[in-house]
Amino acid sequence: MDDAEIVRRVLAGEVNAFARLVEAHAAQVMSIAARHVPPDRAAEVAHETFVRAFERLSTYKGESPFAHWLTRIALRRCADFWRSRSRCRETDFSSLGSGTREWIESIPAEHDEGGLEAHAQRTEAGVILEWAMSKLSPEDRMVLTMTHMDGQALSDVGEQLGWSLSKVKVRSHRARRKLRDILGKMLD
């Protein structure tokens, strides 16, 4: 039974059929959520994504694959997560601990592939990445994660976010510049 048929059944009142959609797409939604929100909050965002999908199921027209429709909902949930977090108090870089400061200072000026790999494996890299990304707007963060971190094709990103190709290019470029400004201040 394909996804469109399951959707029809759920809309006809067979609510339990929705479990098949959850089982089929849970890993994909978790993967999206884990890339855009902290890993310990990914399950919560994935849960909200499926509940929202159930509420909006009647708007799914079957013109695109169900997975694409679900991806758009998941991305909107991730953006909502950061919007709600932006109201929280901002963390100062100095409060991240001396380990992160040492990690930044150990970044070499010479290009060394092996050295960078070793740096990337350290947990401090994750802490600094999260901190720097938290300074960006939810949209900047999202487009930068998809284009720059995940290396997705710009056309795919545009389709998933509902943006034109030129908008993806411009926003991605600006977001990267903002991230570099933030990282540059860390080096000072």
Next chain:
Amino acid sequence: MDDRRLARLDNLEQALVLHARRRRPPAVPAGFTDGVMRAVRQKAESVGGFWTMFGFAARRFAPVGALAATAVCGYAQLSERLFSQTLLFLSLHGAGAYSLVRLMP
């Protein structure tokens, strides 16, 4: 920006990108589908509950509402007819336009 700082910035950015690409998505937690389905059933019940209550209230209060609407419309129609007849009566018995206008509500 001097070359050394720019090179360090490039390396810092590259290290962070490598870290991000290295991250593996966490596995779907046990009982995830059950948790979602519990929330979904609650949603379905609350939506169904609303329409059940709406139907009940409509059936319960429809006769009373129809009677009240009929009474209000009938009263308005009767009042309007009485008022028109009073104006006609007064005009036939010599009331001037000024006096009739003053009677208007």
